[in-house]
Amino acid sequence: xxxxxxxxxxxxxxxxxxxxxxIGFLIFxxxxxxxxxxxxxxxxxxxxxxxxxxxxxxxxxxxxxxYMLSLSGDYNNDALDTHFWFGLATTALTLLAWLIRVEIIxxxxxxxxxxxxxxxxxxxxxxxxxxxxxxxxxxxxxYLTKYAPFNKKEKRVLATIDKVDDAIVFDYxxxxxxxxxxxxxxxxxxxxxxxxxxxxxxxxKGGKSGATLIAGNxxxxxxxxxxxxxxxxxxFMPPEGKTxxxxxxxxxxxxxxNQADANFSSKVSTVETSEDIKQIASKMLGFKGxxxxxxxxxxxxxxxxxxALRTIKAEGFVLKELVFDSGLYEAVLPENSITxxxxxALDIKLEKLSKIKNNIIWLYxxxxxxxxxxxxxxxxxxxxxxxVIDRNNITDTGLYALRDHKSLNSLNVYNTSITKAxxxxxxxxxxxxxxxxxxxxxxxNDLNEHKPEDGPEIILGN
Amino acid sequence: xxxxxDELKSNNKDFQSIEKQLDRRHFLKKTSLGLGALALGSLLxxxxxxxxxxxxxxTDAILENYNKNRLGLPHHLPKAKRIIYLFQSGGPSQMDxxxxxxxxxxxxxxxxxxSVIGKTRLTGMSGSQSTxxxxxxxxxxxxYGESRAWVSDLMPYTAEVVDELCFMKGMQTDQxxxxxxxxxxxxxxxxxxxxxxxxxxxxxxxxxxENLPTFITLISKNAKGQPLNASLWGNGFLPxxxxxxxxxxxxDPVLYLNNPDNYDGTDRKKMLDYLGKLNSLQHDAYGDPEIxxxxxxxxMAYKMQTSVPEVTDIxxxxxxxxxxxxxxxxxxxxxxxxxxxxxxxxEKGVKFVQLFHQGWDQHIGCPDGLRNQCKKTDQGTxxxxxxxxxxxxxxxxxVVWGGEFGRTVYSQGxxxxxxxxxxxxxxxFTMWMAGAGVKPGFQYGETDDFSYNVIKDPxxxxxxHATLLHLFGIDHERLTFKHQGRxxxxxxxxxxxVKDLLT
Numbered sequence: 001x002x003x004x005x006x007x008x009x010x011x012x013x014x015x016x017x018x019x020x021x022x023i024g025f026l027i028f029x030x031x032x033x034x035x036x037x038x039x040x041x042x043x044x045x046x047x048x049x050x051x052x053x054x055x056x057x058x059x060x061x062x063x064x065x066x067y068m069l070s071l072s073g074d075y076n077n078d079a080l081d082t083h084f085w086f087g088l089a090t091t092a093l094t095l096l097a098w099l100i101r102v103e104i105i106x107x108x109x110x111x112x113x114x115x116x117x118x119x120x121x122x123x124x125x126x127x128x129x130x131x132x133x134x135x136x137x138x139x140x141x142x143y144l145t146k147y148a149p150f151n152k153k154e155k156r157v158l159a160t161i162d163k164v165d166d167a168i169v170f171d172y173x174x175x176x177x178x179x180x181x182x183x184x185x186x187x188x189x190x191x192x193x194x195x196x197x198x199x200x201x202x203x204x205k206g207g208k209s210g211a212t213l214i215a216g217n218x219x220x221x222x223x224x225x226x227x228x229x230x231x232x233x234x235x236f237m238p239p240e241g242k243t244x245x246x247x248x249x250x251x252x253x254x255x256x257x258n259q260a261d262a263n264f265s266s267k268v269s270t271v272e273t274s275e276d277i278k279q280i281a282s283k284m285l286g287f288k289g290x291x292x293x294x295x296x297x298x299x300x301x302x303x304x305x306x307x308a309l310r311t312i313k314a315e316g317f318v319l320k321e322l323v324f325d326s327g328l329y330e331a332v333l334p335e336n337s338i339t340x341x342x343x344x345a346l347d348i349k350l351e352k353l354s355k356i357k358n359n360i361i362w363l364y365x366x367x368x369x370x371x372x373x374x375x376x377x378x379x380x381x382x383x384x385x386x387x388v389i390d391r392n393n394i395t396d397t398g399l400y401a402l403r404d405h406k407s408l409n410s411l412n413v414y415n416t417s418i419t420k421a422x423x424x425x426x427x428x429x430x431x432x433x434x435x436x437x438x439x440x441x442x443x444x445n446d447l448n449e450h451k452p453e454d455g456p457e458i459i460l461g462n
Numbered sequence: 463x464x465x466x467x468d469e470l471k472s473n474n475k476d477f478q479s480i481e482k483q484l485d486r487r488h489f490l491k492k493t494s495l496g497l498g499a500l501a502l503g504s505l506l507x508x509x510x511x512x513x514x515x516x517x518x519x520x521t522d523a524i525l526e527n528y529n530k531n532r533l534g535l536p537h538h539l540p541k542a543k544r545i546i547y548l549f550q551s552g553g554p555s556q557m558d559x560x561x562x563x564x565x566x567x568x569x570x571x572x573x574x575x576x577s578v579i580g581k582t583r584l585t586g587m588s589g590s591q592s593t594x595x596x597x598x599x600x601x602x603x604x605x606y607g608e609s610r611a612w613v614s615d616l617m618p619y620t621a622e623v624v625d626e627l628c629f630m631k632g633m634q635t636d637q638x639x640x641x642x643x644x645x646x647x648x649x650x651x652x653x654x655x656x657x658x659x660x661x662x663x664x665x666x667x668x669x670x671x672e673n674l675p676t677f678i679t680l681i682s683k684n685a686k687g688q689p690l691n692a693s694l695w696g697n698g699f700l701p702x703x704x705x706x707x708x709x710x711x712x713x714d715p716v717l718y719l720n721n722p723d724n725y726d727g728t729d730r731k732k733m734l735d736y737l738g739k740l741n742s743l744q745h746d747a748y749g750d751p752e753i754x755x756x757x758x759x760x761x762m763a764y765k766m767q768t769s770v771p772e773v774t775d776i777x778x779x780x781x782x783x784x785x786x787x788x789x790x791x792x793x794x795x796x797x798x799x800x801x802x803x804x805x806x807x808x809e810k811g812v813k814f815v816q817l818f819h820q821g822w823d824q825h826i827g828c829p830d831g832l833r834n835q836c837k838k839t840d841q842g843t844x845x846x847x848x849x850x851x852x853x854x855x856x857x858x859x860x861v862v863w864g865g866e867f868g869r870t871v872y873s874q875g876x877x878x879x880x881x882x883x884x885x886x887x888x889x890x891f892t893m894w895m896a897g898a899g900v901k902p903g904f905q906y907g908e909t910d911d912f913s914y915n916v917i918k919d920p921x922x923x924x925x926x927h928a929t930l931l932h933l934f935g936i937d938h939e940r941l942t943f944k945h946q947g948r949x950x951x952x953x954x955x956x957x958x959x960v961k962d963l964l965t
Contacts, residue, residue, distance in 0.1 A: 318811075324537065461851065
């Protein structure tokens, strides 16, 4: 199986095109044979010998081209042999069928019609078999039945796990990527470039060009090198027309080769795993809530109507959509919009804003006569991640309303009347990362006294 | 008025496309009425003028939606809401400030090895010197903070805040002389005429406070050096209202805000109303967006009569704040005072504040020059970081410190035990960022023992721009503007977001 001259391979690649000619001609001949039995269509019988002959001629061409293609060595030998012999048999039988049809060979049987029909039927059956084996060569043996209703999904069933740490790096993370993006060409029956990703043995064995896998050195491993090439490069994998790997997928494969040392049984917990990889992995495995503290995913919310936006803006709020077309907003009430003269206006404004409370991610209400009672209202804004309410007259009692807030990760309460009593409230907010508490009575001593294990960072200033 | 213009249509394709997308007549009618109504409202009651923040007229809403849909911004959740860029113009010497190179001491006065220079282009100012003697920094370095970052004795205040800073030590630029290099940093191109970073942000993200410009520039009065010009904060080919507005460095940052003597301003409403009508007619006839820009500027100027005096009044700042920024901060127009003013502008919702401090061009007398520069800037810079932090603003404010290039390790002119000069060096220099979305107490990039070549993680100006836009929720490849037949972006055809810098 050495390299055939390029020109031969070039011609060989026309095989998949040309094979469809005999298929068409011969099936056409078969149909005519059946139709011709009816009186009405008897005349069509005249075309049968020509159709069979054209089928034969194109079969010969297809065989020659097919042989040329087989010289590339990209195909599994056993499967190739089957296809090869079936192809030759079909061609030979087609010749025979033609000879019978034009009566160069005269069979002793008196009932000629039956002879013709049975040979052409046999031809079509052989043709189907040849085509099937050819298809298996190109697409892989399980291509046809993979999604069939009777197929029991031969996939190895992986044990259910409930956290990322328990996942076996290869089985749960790397293998599904290879399966999805690579295995259609690199499997036991197709083996493009001599490479198969069917199982660990064939992966380690690698392909024809370079070391497919070098444990601990992803950048030198051919399987990573190829996917990182410029997509226009001729060695880029997967080839044009197939879906390229995403950066996350490349990260995972790299992680398997480098951190897990290309080991097939290491678990995530035993391997040095960065936060980023953990994130990707938990996404792949469909886990939620494994993200870093403070990095809340963005909620999915309904869009807000223009009308609703307009009424809220009319109350003096500046609303900015934080991600285009996401329905997620930053809401700012400019400082001093509320003064002692119009203090009651805040209730109404917040009420109006609360119509879109789930859409608000960042909320700024600095220096606006905010009181304890308003915090209760604000605690209903479940998706708020950043709450900026400094320079308002709020106390520990008011802040207590926020104790169960689950999304908040940054809270600015500088220059308010809160005291160290609020430190507990901060700690009870599960996602809270940073609290700005400059110009409150909270001091460094308080922080030293009350040092919860997993509490937020409290910034006091100078 | 001049009705004979009514049927005139633009024959410029770009204008025609704008005409199609906006019902102009409707728009203009609303603009003139909107302006009038606003003017009336604010004359009757200043409080009302303020409360109009966030209640954009119907016109604004149409425009806003139009822009929003066209640009599709932000592309992702931003980390930064605003930025203050402390531009150190002239090219600060990285190896005298942050890029500690202890091995140089043993090489004092030796010719810089050819292997280090490689094929570097030298300037005409020192390229013809018979020797290029290695000049180690005469300043002591120490490590500070939990991040153990090296800082020289020149910057004692900055040393206190290193745990907030993200040092970029492998900065690289393509430009070796001031004007092209500073243009490159400000606009992504070495020739003047492209939009500046601040203009792109204003164009892409709009304003957070309709009463103040989105992009404001402040220049230290207590420094001299390579000239600065308006193209550095210019809008280039973007609509004119996105250009940076320079505040004067002195007692009155904006002149003529007060009504002249013996004029009470009561008929200004009438004047602006009529002017709006005239401009509308003109715009109706020619469809020139510059007319809209002019109308927007008039409106802005009018609003600034109220908003600027309030924001620039630093009299209500407590003493301890002035002490933190240093005694210069009581002297308007100095770097320290500009830092303080910068904070106030950011607090009021200005998106982009850019300070320029000239005089970092130490070709001769480098040690003395640097002492002087650092004395004027170090305390203000550090105070700004601390002040933003204690107010919780560092959470969503990006702070950038840096010049247009670095300086050479070899001495330009004579090298003595106490004196040396340094020439321009674009191949390696240090900058830092802090705040919104960048890793605090972090260092990215590394130079060789001579601070001459970047040996790890180079960071090009285009990459810096791409990363900056990324922090604002912008994909730098998708914020474009069509001009002269092609779409331009800040990073042109370059730039990669440096994810390693991001939290």
